[in-house]
Amino acid sequence: MFRILKRRELNKSVTLIEIEAPQIAKKALAGQFVILRTDERGERIPLTVAGTDQGRGAVCVIFQVVGATTMSLDRKREGDTIADLVGPLGNPTELDGIKKAIVVGGGVGCAIALPVARRLHELGADVRSVIGFRTRGAVILEEEFRACSDVSVTTDDGSYGETGNVCIPLKRLLEREKFDAVYAIGPLVMMKFVALTTKPYGVKTVASMNPIMIDGTGMCGCCRVTVDGEMKFACVDGPDFDAQKIDFDEAIGRNRSYLAFEAEAREKHCNLYKKEGN
Amino acid sequence: MDLRTTKYPMPVRDPLVRNRDFEEVSLGYDGETARHEAQRCLHCKAHPCVDGCPVSVMIPDFIAKIAEGDFEGAYRIIGESSSLPAVCGRVCPQERQCEKFCVRGVKGEPVGIGRLERFAADYHLSHSEKTDRPVSNGHRVAVVGSGPAGLACAGELAKRGYEVTVFEALHTAGGVLVYGIPEFRLPKEIVRREVEHLLGLGVKIEMDSVIGRLYTVEELKRELGFEAVFLGTGAGLPRFMGIKGENAKGVFSANEYLTRANLMKAYEADSATPIYRGKRVAVVGGGNVAMDAARTAKRLGAEKVFIVYRRSREELPARREEVEHAVEEEIELQLLTNPVEIVTDGDNNVVALECVRMELGEPDESGRRRPVVKEGSEFRIEADCVIMALGTSPNPLIKQTTAGLLTKPRGEIAADENGKTSLEGVFAGGDAVTGSATVILAMGAGKVAARAIDEFIAGKE
Ligand code: FES
Numbered sequence: 121m122f123r124i125l126k127r128r129e130l131n132k133s134v135t136l137i138e139i140e141a142p143q144i145a146k147k148a149l150a151g152q153f154v155i156l157r158t159d160e161r162g163e164r165i166p167l168t169v170a171g172t173d174q175g176r177g178a179v180c181v182i183f184q185v186v187g188a189t190t191m192s193l194d195r196k197r198e199g200d201t202i203a204d205l206v207g208p209l210g211n212p213t214e215l216d217g218i219k220k221a222i223v224v225g226g227g228v229g230c231a232i233a234l235p236v237a238r239r240l241h242e243l244g245a246d247v248r249s250v251i252g253f254r255t256r257g258a259v260i261l262e263e264e265f266r267a268c269s270d271v272s273v274t275t276d277d278g279s280y281g282e283t284g285n286v287c288i289p290l291k292r293l294l295e296r297e298k299f300d301a302v303y304a305i306g307p308l309v310m311m312k313f314v315a316l317t318t319k320p321y322g323v324k325t326v327a328s329m330n331p332i333m334i335d336g337t338g339m340c341g342c343c344r345v346t347v348d349g350e351m352k353f354a355c356v357d358g359p360d361f362d363a364q365k366i367d368f369d370e371a372i373g374r375n376r377s378y379l380a381f382e383a384e385a386r387e388k389h390c391n392l393y394k395k396e397g398n
Numbered sequence: 399m400d401l402r403t404t405k406y407p408m409p410v411r412d413p414l415v416r417n418r419d420f421e422e423v424s425l426g427y428d429g430e431t432a433r434h435e436a437q438r439c440l441h442c443k444a445h446p447c448v449d450g451c452p453v454s455v456m457i458p459d460f461i462a463k464i465a466e467g468d469f470e471g472a473y474r475i476i477g478e479s480s481s482l483p484a485v486c487g488r489v490c491p492q493e494r495q496c497e498k499f500c501v502r503g504v505k506g507e508p509v510g511i512g513r514l515e516r517f518a519a520d521y522h523l524s525h526s527e528k529t530d531r532p533v534s535n536g537h538r539v540a541v542v543g544s545g546p547a548g549l550a551c552a553g554e555l556a557k558r559g560y561e562v563t564v565f566e567a568l569h570t571a572g573g574v575l576v577y578g579i580p581e582f583r584l585p586k587e588i589v590r591r592e593v594e595h596l597l598g599l600g601v602k603i604e605m606d607s608v609i610g611r612l613y614t615v616e617e618l619k620r621e622l623g624f625e626a627v628f629l630g631t632g633a634g635l636p637r638f639m640g641i642k643g644e645n646a647k648g649v650f651s652a653n654e655y656l657t658r659a660n661l662m663k664a665y666e667a668d669s670a671t672p673i674y675r676g677k678r679v680a681v682v683g684g685g686n687v688a689m690d691a692a693r694t695a696k697r698l699g700a701e702k703v704f705i706v707y708r709r710s711r712e713e714l715p716a717r718r719e720e721v722e723h724a725v726e727e728e729i730e731l732q733l734l735t736n737p738v739e740i741v742t743d744g745d746n747n748v749v750a751l752e753c754v755r756m757e758l759g760e761p762d763e764s765g766r767r768r769p770v771v772k773e774g775s776e777f778r779i780e781a782d783c784v785i786m787a788l789g790t791s792p793n794p795l796i797k798q799t800t801a802g803l804l805t806k807p808r809g810e811i812a813a814d815e816n817g818k819t820s821l822e823g824v825f826a827g828g829d830a831v832t833g834s835a836t837v838i839l840a841m842g843a844g845k846v847a848a849r850a851i852d853e854f855i856a857g858k859e
Contacts, residue, residue, distance in 0.1 A: 334654065334657050
């Protein structure tokens with residue numbers, strides 16, 4: 121059992137929680153993830169570590185409420201417990217030798233992009249962040265990004281920041297200056313377009329993959345992605361890969377494998393919710 | 399002496415009923431049948447069966463006890479050599495081990511040694527009292543992984559008074575016994591009882607603990623103060639064939655498919671874990687894991703399930719009984735057949751498995767006749783789900799995170815016959831060392847390593 125120490129809603133559908141797990145907090149580095157299970161009958165879901173507080177022994181994760189599992193996680197309050205928390209898993213993001221970088225975050229992916237931006241800043245790098253959201257109400261962590269980087273914000277509907285997607289400011293930055301690396305973290309479609317945008321500039325581009333996972337230790341093989349024509353396993357070989365070499369279209373398809381099941385589970389869960397509410 | 403030339407039949411559930419649920423297929427002998435079967439044993443002086451057993455269980459001795467009606471006595475004899483008899487009685491390939499050498503098998507069927515082992519173990523489980531906790535000798539050992547190797551090693555050490563902590567990556571103890579082997583072949587209740595027995599001996603089990611990440615092997619020794627570490631991390635990543643379409647939607651490794659079903663109980667209505675319920679399922683491979691995946695698919699409602707295997711029926715590596723059970727449950731064997739492509743639709747969903755027929759040519763290094771492609775034999779098996787059960791390659795995690803730990807060319811941990819690795823105080827055994835093998839071999843390796851750890855620690859004093 122792992123206790124939830126803190127809970128904060130970042131916007132209507134994105135929640136931050138801090139979970140008590142001192143040893144994971146001690147070990148986790150930017151880019152690594154945890155797998156959690158809310159309760160005994162729960163599903164195992166991977167969530168990237170958004171930060172740690174070693175003093176309080178806390179691991180911070182930020183999640184978007186999209187399915188039955190994230191719904192039940194979202195119903196947990198401070199002091200409640202979750203059944204399992206495993207980690208830190210995956211390899212930390214490689215940041216050695218990077219002096220100047222762009223960190224691109226999309227939607228809830230910003231939660232994962234933030235520790236990368238922070239870490240680069242701590243290492244003394246010149247960091248620019250490009251963070252994109254659907255609309256004004258969805259914007260999260262802007263202050264936190266400002267504290268460690270130069271920030272450009274975009275919204276699809278133009279209700280805040282620049283209108284359009286992250287590729288516009290990204291391209292502008294690449295036109296003007298030279299960077300050592302671009303880190304892209306967000307929806308697969310966004311990362312695919314970031315890779316297309318950076319390609320002509322020949323800048324190292326890293327994408328953080330978040331495929332379906334079960335064990336997270338290299339046993340089940342469901343986290344496989346095709347990189348440079350080869351089969352790789354995100355939980356042990358990644359989750360970061362060279363964005364120019366990832367088969368994003370295949371990955372997008374694979375992430376939809378259980379769509380019908382998820383819709384049904386969500387439905388059931390919502391009905392349960394309603395009943396309890398009566 | 400009972401002169402019957404065939405084994406007393408094992409009571410099994412109706413194939414067309416059982417292939418729709420997950421309850422155990424074989425029901426086990428009752429006491430009377432067990433005594434009859436035991437009387438078929440000739441008690442040969444040379445006991446060739448014992449030599450066929452990877453852990454040398456004194457088979458004629460335990461069978462004699464069953465014949466006498468001393469079932470606990472039989473269990474005690476098995477327990478001297480085996481740590482998990484209720485499991486091994488169910489999953490060992492007896493026809494290739496003990497029973498292969500049974501003299502009764504020359505004219506007729508061998509003695510049902512596996513069935514008798516299972517009987518004695520089940521009898522013990524349902525009659526035994528709480529185990530006494532041994533007095534601690536004050537020495538601490540870490541065991542990494544709670545599969546057959548880890549459980550056997552932990553049990554053996556605990557009996558010798560060691561304070562053992564087992565670190566398990568998943569949320570349930572048992573390793574492959576809980577995520578891999580299905581309920582209908584090995585009820586999880588049996589694994590749970592074996593684990594409980596260890597807890598009774600004072601063993602601690604830490605779930606959700608991925609060694610290599612949460613703590614490195616080095617940290618287990620240096621920071622947590624364990625005097626020795628046993629690595630029983632099991633086999634690793636599932637293998638694929640490298641053919642087109644393997645990452646399509648509807649293609650799974652057997653490990654993924656079985657883990658969803660077994661560990662996550664995805665077949666139960668209230669489980670939050672999804673599983674793909676294919677209507678026509680093709681399972682590629684011929685081992686126990688392939689049979690398990692095929693029979694699971696059937697139970698999840700598939701209309702047609704195919705086993706696609708490139709050699710002939712004789713060469714199927716699965717236990718004979720599992721093949722028989724699978725066929726009874728209406729699993730179709732497509733033998734001498736090899737997939738060449740997974741065919742997909744425009745949305746990257748599986749629609750068929752393109753195959754070729756094979757014929758057996760000259761023997762290869764393994765002594766088995768090498769299958770060669772029959773020209774022009776291409777055909778398609780329509781399928782909306784393909785499961786790859788082709789074995790595994792070693793897990794890289796411990797290797798990547800443990801400096802100085804030597805591995806074999808293909809990546810398995812290098813260990814000598816006592817489980818000693820290249821690092822002082824670090825031992826290893828089971829699939830992590832041998833690659834995918836059997837439960838009994840892993841269990842045996844765990845036990846042998848426990849003795850080596852005992853000597854290592856005693857030698858330091
Ligand atoms: S999540 Fe199972 S192998 Fe990566």
